[in-house]
Amino acid sequence: MNLEYISNELKEKMKANVPDKAQYDTWISILKPLNEFNDIIYLEIPKKELKFIFDQIWVPQMQEILNKINNERNTNYKLEIIAKDSDDYEKILSLGKSTDNNGQLLINDVNKYPKPLLEKTNIFENFVQGKSNQLALAASQSVAENMANYKVSRVYNPLFIYGASGLGKTHLMQAIAHKILDKRDDCYVMYLSSEKFTNEMISAVRNNTNEEFRKKYRSVDMLLIDDIQFIANKTGTQEEFFHTFEDLYNQGKQIVISSDRPPKEIKHLEERLVSRFGWGIIVDISKPDFETRVAILQKKQDELGAVVDYEILEYIAENIETNIRDLEGALATSIACSKSNNRSYVTLDDARLGVSSRVHVKSKRITAEDIQQIVADRYHIKLQDLKGKSRKREFVMPRQIAMYLCRDMLSVSLVSVANEFNRDHSTVMHGYEKIESMIEEDQDFRSEIEEIKKEIKS
Numbered sequence: 001m002n003l004e005y006i007s008n009e010l011k012e013k014m015k016a017n018v019p020d021k022a023q024y025d026t027w028i029s030i031l032k033p034l035n036e037f038n039d040i041i042y043l044e045i046p047k048k049e050l051k052f053i054f055d056q057i058w059v060p061q062m063q064e065i066l067n068k069i070n071n072e073r074n075t076n077y078k079l080e081i082i083a084k085d086s087d088d089y090e091k092i093l094s095l096g097k098s099t100d101n102n103g104q105l106l107i108n109d110v111n112k113y114p115k116p117l118l119e120k121t122n123i124f125e126n127f128v129q130g131k132s133n134q135l136a137l138a139a140s141q142s143v144a145e146n147m148a149n150y151k152v153s154r155v156y157n158p159l160f161i162y163g164a165s166g167l168g169k170t171h172l173m174q175a176i177a178h179k180i181l182d183k184r185d186d187c188y189v190m191y192l193s194s195e196k197f198t199n200e201m202i203s204a205v206r207n208n209t210n211e212e213f214r215k216k217y218r219s220v221d222m223l224l225i226d227d228i229q230f231i232a233n234k235t236g237t238q239e240e241f242f243h244t245f246e247d248l249y250n251q252g253k254q255i256v257i258s259s260d261r262p263p264k265e266i267k268h269l270e271e272r273l274v275s276r277f278g279w280g281i282i283v284d285i286s287k288p289d290f291e292t293r294v295a296i297l298q299k300k301q302d303e304l305g306a307v308v309d310y311e312i313l314e315y316i317a318e319n320i321e322t323n324i325r326d327l328e329g330a331l332a333t334s335i336a337c338s339k340s341n342n343r344s345y346v347t348l349d350d351a352r353l354g355v356s357s358r359v360h361v362k363s364k365r366i367t368a369e370d371i372q373q374i375v376a377d378r379y380h381i382k383l384q385d386l387k388g389k390s391r392k393r394e395f396v397m398p399r400q401i402a403m404y405l406c407r408d409m410l411s412v413s414l415v416s417v418a419n420e421f422n423r424d425h426s427t428v429m430h431g432y433e434k435i436e437s438m439i440e441e442d443q444d445f446r447s448e449i450e451e452i453k454k455e456i457k458s
């Protein structure tokens, strides 16, 4: 049974046991699925100080519920809670997957080439193609195909995949690794986050093992580094990574990198890295459209072994637009909800609960007034000046920004936005277009607008 699924079901059933919502939010909602091994379900909590309370209070209650699930399903699961900052966290995470000290999975018969620790389901077959990801998918497939056939093409080296959180970058990177490992057992594939690279480098410096560190990274056939944006600002790591990159590239080894933004927009990233990241191909993954979101949900329901009505999938897809991780979480929670009510089908109410467990931001309804106030505060002007008629520069620019944001963030017509500013719609259109082109041309301005958006959503 899927780990995420059972932990969701457990949490849903706990809702009935913990009627006080604040208690539920404080204790139960923070649990995350960690691993399942030898009939033990390991759930993660953020801090070890909390473990005592879990062991005393919550684990016995949850185990009772789990026993009921066990009876229904003929399983024999026990529950354990592991803190993210505890010493055995990494060990528990890798149970069932044999690994070396660096978290690289060792396949017993090919010890010579340690294998990376990968999520089993992150394979190409489970990746749903849509307009938002087709280029990234095609490039990833080409890299995997080439490597499986002992080839590295300069066109795809490095492959740089960027996009917002939860849109499938890790999935694609791991799919590449899976594919190569399926086809070849003589390929040293290393997949890790840039944070892990940094930590290893720091500990190599501390333990005086720089040579081993370098040798290890420069002996791989393919290096996949996830979330490279985290090395920005870290001069030492950038220096080391630069040399690793150069060395591997010159040896004709494949490099794949992911980030939440394109190289040029990663602040404080050394120019020489920015330029090298662009030597191969840069592809983006954007927000999936409605059809792709529904197709992803269909795929996920198969993986979860459930059948959910098409209208229910549509409801979830309509309400979760920006993040596939949330999309699949909402589906899993909806299914768990229906099971906890002993139903074999998912109702719209289950789906509503599933969606609301994920879209905290959307549940806050943003109004034109919120936007106007936040923009006025940011530029230190009065709300009435922002909405007023004065054409002074210090008022016009914030006014146009607020118009742009209203049009961009609220699902309302141009005319409604115009009404909010006591203007006609052509004035709003003009302001919108002006800000839009400034965003396109000026990176700093783009970041500023993103920051304002974040503030509005928070």
Ligand SMILES: Nc1ncnc2c1ncn2[C@@H]1O[C@H](COP(=O)(O)OP(=O)(O)OP(=O)(O)O)[C@@H](O)[C@H]1O
Residues within 6 Å of the ligand: 122, 126, 127, 128, 129, 133, 163, 164, 165, 166, 167, 168, 169, 170, 171, 172, 260, 296, 299, 324, 325, 328
């Ligand atoms: N096109 C897709 N088809 C099927 N599942 C997808 C697709 N895109 C993403 N997913 C799923 O969405 C979840 C989040 O994806 P992933 O972890 O790859 O995101 P990410 O872009 O690496 O996010 P972050 O930057 O936060 O690490 C995963 O479970 C992944 O399998």
